[in-house]
Every structure is written in C-alpha cells, then in structure tokens.
Amino acid sequence: MSELIEKLEFFLADRGIYMLTLILFAVAVYGMIACGNYMKKLMCMNMMQVSIIFFFLTFGQKNGGTLPVAIDEVLSAEAYINPLPHALMLTAIVVSLGTTGVGLALLMRIKDIYGTIEEDRITGDGGKKQ
Amino acid sequence: MKENKSRKKLAAGLIIVIIAVGTAAVKIGAFLPTIGDADTPANSYVANYYITNAVKETHSYNIVTAVLADYRGFDTLFETCVLFLSALVTMMVLFGKEKVPKMPVKNLAEDKYSAAFGGDIMDASFRIVVPIILIYGIYVLFHGEISLGGGFQAGALIACAYLLDRIIPSIRMGRGKIKEETALIIASMGAFFYVITGILPMFNGGNFLEFAKLPFGSSLAAESIVKLHTAGILMIEVGVTVCVMGVIIAILEVVLERTDFDE
Amino acid sequence: MNQIADHLPVLVILLPLCGTLLCPIISHFNINAGKRTVITALFLSIVCAVLQLIQVITTGEAIHYWLGGWAPPIGIEFVIDGLNGVVILLVAIISFTTALYSSPFEKLERIDRIHSAGYYSMLAFLSVGLLGLSSTGDAFNLYVFMEITAISGYGLIAVGEDKGPIASFRYLMTGTIGACMYLLGIGFLYAATGTLNMADLADRLTGLMDSPLIVMSAACLIVGFGIKMALFPLHGWQPAAHSYAHPAADPMIAGIMIKIPAYAMLRFFFCIFDEQSHVMQLFFNAIGVMAVIGILFGSLKALRYDTYNKILAYSSIGQVGYIAMGFAIGNFYGIIGAILHIVSHAFMKAGLFYTSGALKYKYGIHDINELGQVYRKMPVTSLTMVICALSMIGLPPFAGFFSKWYLALGAIEKGNYFYVAVLILSSLLGAIYFFRIMEKLFMGEKTAREKELPEKSRFELPWQMLLPLLTVVAAVILLGLFNAYIVNGVLKTTIWEVVLT
Amino acid sequence: MITESLRPALAVGTALLAALLILLFGNRIKPNLREAITLTAAAIMAGLIFSMVPEVLKGNVLISNLWTIADGLSLKLKTDGAGMVFACVAGGLWILTSIYSIGYVRGHHEKNQTGYFAAFAVCLASAIGIALSANLITFFIFYEMLTLATYPLVVHYRDEKAKFSGRKYLAYTLVSGQLFFVAIVFVYVKYGTCEFTPGGFIEPGSMGSGIMCILFFMMTIGGLVKAGVMPLHGWLPSAMVAPTPVSALLHAVAVVKAGVFCLLRVVCYVFGPESAYWCSGSTILCWLAAITVLLSSLVAMRQDNLKARLAFSTIGQLSYIVLGISLLSAYSIAGALFHIVAHAFLKITLFMCAGAIFVTTGLSEISAMRGLSKRMPVTCACFTAASLGIAGLPLMAGFVSKFNILEGALIMGKPFFMVVLVAAALLALTYLIPVVQIFFGRENSAATLNESHGHGGRAGIDAAPAMLIPLVITAVIAIILGCIPNAGLHLYDMAIMAAEEITGGGGVYLAK
Amino acid sequence: MEIRNILTVIFMTAGFISFAASAIGVFRMKDFYCRLHAAGVCESAGLVLCSIGLLIYEGFNITGIKIFMVFLAVFIASPIGTHIIARVAYKRHLQVSAEKELRKEERK
Amino acid sequence: MRIRQKQKLSHLFGLAIGLFALWILLSGKFEIKFLLIGLCSSLVISYICLPFLMIENPDSGKKFFVFGINYLKLFSYCLWLLGEIFKSSLDVIREILKIQMDYEPSIVYFSMPYENPMASVTLANSIILTPGTITIDVMEGGIFEIHALSKSAAEDMLSGDMPKRVASLFGETCEFKPLPELTVTGSEKGGKFI
Amino acid sequence: MKTFFICYLIGIIFLTLLMLIPLFREKSVYNRFTGILVMCTNVILILVLIGFIDGRRDMYVDIAISYAVLGFISSVIVAKFLGSKGGNNGN
Ligand code: NA
C-alpha cells in the first residue's frame, strides 16, 4: 500500500499534469457530447482547447528555466524554458479564439432562427434524423 | 424530476469518463517525458537551437517572438489569416440574408440618464483611459522583440481602446464609428501588409518571408542581416496589429449592430 | 522575383491568399473587380501548380521550399513531390472552377457587396487552406491550414440553406474535436522527438515505433483525420454539412474538403510512421474495419433518401471508405488506388454537386422526385450527372473504375478478399441509388417546379456554370483513360521512394 | 506475323465517333442527316473490318496497341480468327439493322430517336471492341460499355414495364460484371498478365481445383448472364419490351453474342481447354448448357408472343454455342464460333420479321397471325427459311455449325450431349414450325386483314422496303452460308483457324 | 534582515489582511452593494499597501515605476468598473436591502 | 477664436508630452528608435484622442480638457485621499470582521454642482476608491447618489469634506448641500425599489 | 525574502480560489460579479509576485498591466451587457 502511495507521489510530481490535462480534455469532450445547450457545448469546446494548450506547455517546462526572453547575449539553453511550445500555443490560442468567435456568431444566428439554443428544442434537426 | 434524473446520468457518465481517461493517462503519462526535465527530446533538439541562436540571428530578445515572427513566421501569417477569416465568417453569418432591422437612433436628450451608460458625467472619465491604453498598445507592439508582447496583444489593446470609446453612448452618438466593412478592409490590409513583407525578399533573391533578403539596402555584413531581421519582424508585427485591430473592431461592430445594447 | 520558377510552391498559395485579402478591398470600389481578382488569382494558382508539377516530373526530385529561408527542422518547409503535386493541382482546379461556378448565383440572390466579397474571400481561403494542407512539410503548420480550411468551411456552410447555421455549428463542434485530436497527436510526436518537421519526424521515429507515445499519437491522428475526412464512425457532421452548404460552394466542400485530410493522413501514416511496424499494421486493420463499415453504411444510408444532396453526402461517406481502405491495404496498389480515388472522387463528387447546384439554380430542385424530364432542358447537366454517377459506381472507362481497379488489385495482392467483396457490394449499392436518380431524371414524370429561370442565353446555364461541368466531365473521362500516365509518370517513383520506405 | 495497325482501333473509333456526332448534333440536324451519319459509320466500319479479313486469313495479326490504360496494362486491340468472326458478323449486321431500324422507328414514330441511334452506335462500337480486344481489361471495358449502352435501348419506352425490365437487366449484368471484374483482377495479380492467349495462360494445378472452379465461374458469369444460360436468363425475356430492332440487336448481334464470345475468350483464351477441364468448370458448363437447351425449347413452345418465343429460342440457341465451347474439342469450338454467325443471321431475320409484322399489322401474338402469309408473303417466307435454319436443317447456316458441334461431342465421346443436341434441333422445329403453320394457314384472323392499321403499314404488299430489304438480305445470306460456309468473308475458315489455334493445331483436342 | 525587507513584510502583511478581509466580506455581506464595498477594500487599500511594500523592496528603478503603474492603472480603472456595475444594478432595480432574510431569499 | 486654438494646441502638446512620458516610463529604453516611435505615436494618439477628451458641461456648454488639472494640487489631494482610504478601510474591515454584523447600509444624496465635469468625475471616483462608499449615480444638477456601508461612512459623506477638497483642487466655488430629505436608510422594511 | 513571497503567493492563491465559491454558488449575476472583481485584483498581485519569485519582474509586471487593462475592459463589457437587454434582473 505504502509502495503504491510512493509511486503515486512520484508520478504526480513528475507527470501528474499530463494526467490532469488529459482528464480535462476528456471531460470537455464528454461535456460537448452530453450537454444539450449549445452555449455549454461551446464552452466545453473552449475547455478542450485549453486542455490541449496546457498539455503542450508542460513539455516545454524546465526546472530552473525562466521565461524565454533573453536577458543578455550570453545564453545557455538550460536557463530558459522551451520557447517552441509557447510559440505554437500562441498560434493555437489565436486559432481557438477564431473558432470560438465563429461559434458564437453561429449561435447568435441559430438563436435568431430557432429562438433557442437548446438542442432538444431545435426542431427540424439539421440532418441528424431528418 | 426529469431534469434531476438526466443530471444524475450526466454525472455518472462524467465519473466514468474521468476514471477511464485517468487510467489511460496514467499509462501514457509514464511514457511522456518528465515534466521539467531539460534533456527530453522536446526540450533539447530544435528548441535549443532557438534559445541559443535567436538573439544572434534575429536580434529578438524575446525568443518566443523570434520563433513566432521569424523562424515560424509562416505559421503566424496564417494565424493572422485565421483571425481575419473568423471576422469575415462572423460577418457573413450574422449578416444573414434577412438583416435584422436596425433600431432607430433614439433622442438621447429625452432619456439622458438611462441611456448613458455609466451616467452622463462618468462616461467622460472612461475617456481618460483611452489614450493610455493606446500608448500602452503601441508600446506592446514595438517591444514585442524585447519584452513580452507583439502584434496580437497590441492589436487587441488598440481595439479595446476603440471599444471603450465606441460603447460609451453619451454625447457623441454616431461619431467616429468605424463601419464593419471598413474594419474588415483594415484587417485585410494588415494581413496583406504581412504578405507584402514576405514577398519583398522574393524580389531580392530570397524565399518568402526571408527577412535576411529584405531589399532595404542590405550589405552582406552579419550585423546588417540581423538588422533586416529586426525590420522584418517589426513590419509583420505592424501588419498583425492592424489586422487584429480590424478584426476585433469588425466583430464588435457586427455584434453591436445586432444586439443593440442601448434599449 | 528573379526566377518565378524558384517560388512556385509558395506562389500556388500566395496568389489565392493575395486574392482573398484584396477581395474585400477591391470589392469596396467595384463589386465585380473583387470577384474577378479572386477568380484570376485562383487561375494563376492553377498555372503555378501545373508548372510545379512539371518541374517535379522533369527533375524527378521533390521540391523543398524553405519558408523564411530557415532550414527544415528550424523553419517551416514546403515539400512538393509527385504525390502532393497532383493533389495540389486537383485543389487548384476545383477551386478555380468552383469560384467561376459561383458567380451566377450571386445575381440570383441579388446579394450586396459585403456578401459577395465575403463569399469569394471564404472560398479562396478554403482553397488556400487546402493548398497549404497539401503542400506543407511541417506538422504544426498543417494544423494551422487545417483550421483555415475548417473555418472557411464553417462559413460557407453557414451561409448556405436554411439549416446551414445548425449544420455549421455541428461541424464546428466535431471539427474542433478533430483538430484538437490532431494537435494532441502532434503533441505526443513532439514529446517523443522534439521536432515538427515531417521528414525529420520520420527520421527520428525510426526505432521508436513501438513506443506507446507513438501508438497514442497514431490513435489521436486517426480520430483527428477521421473526423475531418468523415470516416465512418466519425462522419456525424458530414451529411448535414454537405446538404445545407451554400449550393455554389458545395462542390468544393464535398469534393475536396474531405479528401485532403485523407491525403494528410497518408502522409502521416506512411511517410512519417513506419507502416511496416507491427503497431501500424494493427492500426491499418482498424482503419480497414472503419472503411468497410463506412462503405456499407454510406451506401445503404444513401438508398434511404430522396434528397439529392443527402444521397451524395452519404455516398461520400462510402467513398471516403474506399480511400481509407486503400490505406488499410497499404501496398503499392492500395495506395495508388487511394490517391487516384482522392483525385477521381474529388472530380466526381464535385461534378455531382455542380449538377445539384445547377438544378437548384435553375429550377430550385432539391428532391430527386422532381427531376423528371429535366434532361430535356439541361442536357449538359444531365450528361455530367450520368458520367459522374457511372464513374462513382465504378464502371469503365471512367476514373472511378480505375481507382477501384487498383484497390482491388492491392487487396487481392495482399490476400484480403473481404475488401474486394465489400468493394463490389458497394459498387452495386451505388448502382442502385445512382440508377434510381437517373431513372427519375430520364423516365420520371415532369413535375411542377418551384421556379423556372427564363431562358436568356442560348445555353442551358450561364457559361460560368457550364465550364466547370464540362471540366469535370473531361477530367473524369481523361483521368479514367490516361490514369496510367499519372500512376507511372508521377506517382510511382514517389510512392516507392517516399511512401513505402 | 504481327503488325501494328490502327485499323482495329479505327473500326471501334468510327462507331464511337458516330455516337458522339449523333449525340451532339442529333437534335439539331434533320433526321435524314442523322441517319446518314449512322449509315456512313456503319459502312466505314464494315469496310475496315472486312479489309482486315484477308490479313487474318493469311495468318497475320493486326495489333492496335493504343496506350497504357492502367499500370502494366494497355488498351490493346488485336485481330485473331475468333475475334474476326464476331467482328465481321457484328459489323456486317450493323448496316442491315441500321437500315431496318430507320424503317422501324420512322414507321413506328418512336420518340428519342437521337438517343436511340447514339446508343445503337455505342453498342456496336462495344461489340467490335469486345471482338477485337487483346486482353482482359480492354475486353472488360468494352463489355461494361455494352452493358451501359444497351440500358437506354431496353428502357426505350420509359414506361413502368420498361423501367422494370431495365432494372432487371442492370441487376443481372452489373452483378455479373462486378464478379467478372474481381476475377480479372485476381487473374492479373496471380498470373501477371491479362493477354488473351490461344490455349489459355492458366496452368492446370497452379491453384486448387476448387478455387479455380470458383474463379472459372466468376469469370464466366458475365458471359453466362449475357448469353442467357438458364438460371441466369431472367433478364432476356423481360428485355423484350424494347423496340424490335433493339431486340434484334440484343439477341442476334451484340449482347448475347458478346456473352458467348466472353465465354469463348475465358474458356479458350484465359483458362485454356486443359485448365477448364481440370477444374471441372467446363463439365459443369456443359450440363448447364444442355439443360438450358432443353428447357428453353420447352418454355418457348408455350409462348404466344412471337418475340417472347424468339427470345426463348435465343436462349436455347445460345446455350448450343456454350455447349460447343465447353465441349472443348476443335470441331465443337469451330462449330460454336460458326454458330455465332449462323444464329446471328437467322435470328436477326426472325426478329426483323417479327418487327415488320408488328409495324405493318400491329400484331405481336402468334395466335392472332393466322393467314399472315397473304398479307406479307415475303416476310413469311423469310421467317420460314430462318426457322428451318434455326432447327439446323441442311443447306441452312445452322446445319453447318450444329453438325460441327455434334461432331465435337462425338469425338469427345459424350453421347449424352449428342442426344441433347439432336433433341434440341428437333425441339426447335416444334416451336418454330407451328408459327409457320399459322402464317400459312388458310383461315385468316380479322387482324391480319386490317388494312387501316396505322403503323406506317401500306395498303400494298408486305412491309416497308426499309424493313423488308434487310430481312431478305439476311435470310439470303443465311441460306448462302448454309450452302457455302466460306462464302464471302471465309468466316468458316476463320472459325476453324481459331479453333485450331486454341486446341494446339491438332484438329482434335482430347482433354483427358 | 534589512530594514527595507522588514518594511516590505509589514506593508505586505497589512495588504494581505485587506485582501483576506475583502474576501471574507464578499462571503459575509448581505447584498450586492455591500459586497462591492468589501471588494473595494482589496482594490484600493490592499493593492496600495502591497504596491508600497513591493516598491520599497524593489527600489526606485524602471520595474519599480512599472509596479507603481500597475497600481495606478487599477486605481483609475477599478472605480469606473465598480461604478458602472453598481449603477447598472441600481437601474436594473436590484434591491438595496438591509435584511439578512432578503439575502437568503435571493439565494433561492 | 485664436485663443481657443492656442489653447487647443497647448492641450494637444500637453497630452502628447504626458503620453511620451508614459512611454518612456513603460519602455525604459533610450535608444533613438524607441524614442522616435514613442514621440510619433504620442503625437498621433493625442491628435486622435483630443476631440473626445474635451468634455462639455451639459448645462453651460463650456468645454473642459480632461487632463487640465493642477497636478501639484492633485498630488497633495492624492496623499490626502490615500489617508482617507486607509482610514475608511479600517472601518470597513472592522465591519466585516465583526462577529455580529450590525452595519446599516443607506443611500445618501448631496448636491455639488461643479462647473467642470472632471471635478464631478474626480469626486465620484474618490468616493468609490474610499471603501465604504460607492457613487451610484451622478444626476443632473450635480446631485450625487451614494451608497454607504455604515452610518459613520454616510455621516462622513454628508460632512462635505471631500467635495470641498475636490472643489479647491479644480478651483471651483460651488456650494455643498446635503439632501437629507432624499436619504433612504436600509432599515426601511423591504428596502428601496427604484 | 523569497520564502516570504512564496508564502504570500500561496495565501493569495488560496483567497483567489476561495472566490470561486461565490462564483459557482450564487444565483445572481451581480453577486457572482463581486467575486470576479476580487479575483481580478488578486490575479494582478499574483502576477507581480510571480515576477518577484521568478526573478523576471519586468516581464511579469508587463503582463500584470495588460491583465489590469483587459480586466477593466471586460468588466465594462459585462456591465454593458447586463445593462442591456441581455441582462435580466440579475437572476
Ligand atoms: Na513509410
């Protein structure tokens, strides 16, 4: 038992965040599927994107590393955390913003047309059942 | 009752999902690199090149900016395009075939206090913030290579300044409004400026976005090449700023036009 | 720009990109000029794509274009070989024809400046996204292009018919899951290797293929690409999206938007991963199962509908299964079949959606029961429909037959007779629903129609719409008759040297 | 000697070009001009084909190696004995059927004439393509083209009945086509070639006999369906709803003949007699054919509709050819090949007669045709001659072929099949002679004398010349071929040549 | 320990008390308006105290000025935000109450 | 007219200088490139923002520049305000931490009709910054509507100390007038429903 | 001193997390909003503190300023939204 706890401790310290991000991802996907409200779906979608962003950023973490903004010309690679995931995730954030924006616009339009954003109440279901 | 039941179902599903993925994640996690380890492939291969060479090659102290604007500038171009595109799509979606009829502009004098947003007089105080945010936005834009920041943040800040100015309804209703189409054009000009910055080196024998070959009277000296990189990064940051600004303003105007906040 | 030839790979994308960015500006001054800018840019893009393909064929080597002048693992590169040279040309052609095809719709709807400019911008962006998706040699760059494609797709679906927004929202949800899955897959790969360049990834993955990271990555990528290409259990978004998208843009959405992810999947599963490894074989079996069920499901589902677009959409689910089956077969002929099917199905489906759009344009027809005797008024449209349908069924000498031929060749070579059985079963099911349509078209009773455009010109449709239809017909026939030139002249070496190594 | 020549390709191309021209301009130009296209193309094509006959007889092979159509396979046309026999028949008969068609459709005021003639031309192009194909993929392409081009002809009337038979036709042909397709791919993968080789390229024992038997039937099923061999004949009587020239085309010239030709190619040029026998495919085929021959005759007797009776007759006669092929002896193969010719002329005569009767008097039921000979003496005479030919009476074309097949059965030592063959010949008499009897009967039914029938029938004697002349010509040819089998194009020689090639030149092949 | 550090600790501890108090206040106060008062404590007093503490620690340099600017930004911006939200609530007829019961009702 | 333009110009440059100073503070770099960019952008921003930084008094129609304040006076005012903030913070914290909560929220009104709207703004903001009081509305005629947390805070407000200091800061001479008849206390049953 | 900052940071983070409770428990939008206001202020402080702990004060202070600006703007937008049709009586 104690051995198990020890293992778990080691695991959480070293890799726990992966677990958390992946669970967050799964929960978000689950929420997207389970929620009947389109707005909630959209929020879950955002959560999913955030979880991926966290996931990437954990790779770039370095013990003892600081922000990837050079202080001086003299550089050693260990002193700074990995800039690549940050750069990539900036792109991912912007992309997710764009997606969310489009999603919100669509929701507004749907609200205009159907008067609701509840999935059950939108009749004439867009092709799922016909 | 019914709702309660479905909620319980959802919760049960959630727990199952968490357990399942948690177990899977434990399994996978064991093979993922240790967090914080400097010797993982992710932290040592290409990343180290960026860290050790960014300042030398691009003169951008912010390595993230160097990666974003120079090494992977092509990604950023399309990232900007994504924003432009989302504004475009938002406009196209919300300006449906049957446009929502615009509310007639009300006579503000009639209903001064309820129409005014923070109170007629207080609204004035918002405006103190606008120039400060603007100058901060410009600061963020031009210090992207030294400090944190860059085109996206700067564009957002400048758009925010406009937003503040725009949603304050009192006194100057209808003045200084940027039409959503104009905003979109501004955004496209920003993105196009980025593209132009990328195309310029092609006239000088370089590849697309190869800042080292920008036709600004470069000599072969390493120093001037670094300067060209700085110039290139600055140019695309300006493009990004303009684009982001236009995008946010366009989306904002579209949304404002439809929702019509001021009853 | 001393030598344009040096920059062809990037010009293919830059031209439509400039077109799409300039379109709102130019439209502000002249609505037609903006439209023409986009169309011209897309045409020039075809020219560049052709030149680039010729360059690849004549030199026999892949073109590597370093964006920003940075060498690959550091920067992003475009890699053009025989494989994606063909795919890029395909995208360019269909983009151009679709843009041309769209122009009469505008007059029909009497839309304003913003809508016109926005529509063409979105269309060109879709093209840019797809071109980038097929050109790039960088895994993350591919994600960005994937999102460009997706967002413009959302827009084009949302501005479509009345249920467009809801179909678009569904697609947005599912598509974003797909994109995130892709990103997650890339994350695992990056964690394992530290690089994002595809060629470099392939190098650094040798010996790592059994690592659970790669297994996870492959699983995520299957889901990601599967959603984007509407592979069977992940196709939920597709029928509504293809049914309710803007009728003018539908050919592009249905024709190539679900094919290019399939191409990207090929890149990942064959060029980056080692397809010989035990793990990959398991994944290919899984893909095979998905493909088989998808083929049967799509074909059976298509039988149930009377809406033309729905039939076409479900048929696409089946046809994407063909492509996936090619991957599952995984030998030379399987891959040839998959690629040829990407190309030929793109033309066929685009052609069928061109006819669908033409029917909507002229008569407002959505339902196949209203098709009766339309062929008298629209012979070219009917001809296109017939040829594309026959090609879809897989009858010689049209393009569809030959992709099926190679797939069957590959499957039998691999000893997988079950796939062959599924192939012919699907052909027969396809025959049922396509001949049903043709029966209605040629033998149905003439029904009352919503509207009927007065005949202004000598032709059944404006020339902008006829040209795409004829292009598709020509492509389907020529691709069928002369596929061997593509296979031997372009694809063969690439596949042996890049894909199956 | 093998020579590269474009002539085989041109023959096919002419018909395709004609189809394209008709389709493009058919509705814009006058019908006369449109028909001129058909006739010109038919004449050119026939000329091209006939011009190749001397070369073939000299032993030269003309090859059109057009281009690579799929990796490792080319679109290739070749003139060999067997192919030329079929090509000559099809090409020659196109002219006659075209003339007859013109008379028929005009007399009958058919709709959609443009599509009709275009599809007709494509059918002929496909038939020639099938005849001259040098490999399986070329063969399959033309084979499926034929399927498709026939479909619009079958559903020509576009009513419910036509739709139904169209569906039935497609169901049969497409399913069998797909199986054929798989078999072709399998053969290509397994043996690395698709070239037709006299005597076959599949070695006995190169795979398990069970599998080879399955492969054999997957390959032959396309042929079996088109040839209407018995469990698979369902579509053929249904397809009778089509206009009579179409039926003539289906039954006599293109479709069913393509079916038996397919069997010939598969049995003799892909599998080869040895393998076909080894996997017991040919034996099963013999039995199928034998049963079909007998059963179809019995069914035919019960049909009152003339076209339906002729349809079942076709089924029987085609199985006769199948039997000849599957007996695997040089005689029987030569006989089978020649029966393609003989049956073509005989059956086309019969159908043309039926069509002429229908157009002139509006009659389609045999029981209503009493005393027709007075109204249409020439037609009835031709019908009688052709009926006798079908039954295999000496001095008629049918005799030569049937005798050869019988001889093959004798040499192969298969007395049962000899009995079947003879019985079938007699049965043919039993269902055709009563028709003749009715024609020449004394009493007249009211309908035969109805002068005012509106289908272009003239008050004068017999049918319109455009219909009458072709059917007289075919009847005469049938008789000439019966007397002098080698008359004109030396078709009989070519058939024997082909059979010898297949069986190894020994004249007699013993597959034991 | 330098006197500078001691001063920093003192100021920041005072700031922390403000922060903690406003957090507690947000929980304990009866209605929205009263909670705004509690929230205001951390925005003004808390942040000022912490900024002074940090400024003393940092000394007068560019970062110090920036810290001061953070505090300035909050000082300019936070009253505006508070005002708008309070006014909106007021105009939207949110009850101003003194009764504890009302708060409970509001919860329901 | 000319005077007005001159005034405008001085406002413009004043604003630009202010912004430039802010820029320098933010940037902390004295390279020519940054200084130039800062200067240019300060000027441009000033030019853009100046029109709406002139606030009109709705009653008299006179325009005032937002930043037109005596900064020395402002500094001393700020110091005083800081002291006030601390004092009232302590009061509020005490109210929060009391075991038995017995504060009595109320809404008080007073009138302070400044001519310069900026003075109203400053007063309102100062009131909000001082814990325990929130400006809910500034109404026509300079009537301030204040929500006060406790009795002492309300009394402080009605003492008029802060409004007078703001008046002196802006050099205004207007009369502070508490409006007790409008005062509503929270103890009224059911609260106030406006 | 670093230890002090870390302890301080933990304390502030605790307070911030505490504010999540009203955010989820309260029904009224306005009451939730007070929680957010406090959180915003806390986060600004947290950012500055992280800068002090990490040794990169200049960077984090910049982030804090940006955060303050964005927080302000978002509160304005929320107020605007609540003041318009979208905001009901706070329930
Ligand atoms: Na490979």
Ligand code: NA
């Ligand atoms: Na306060």
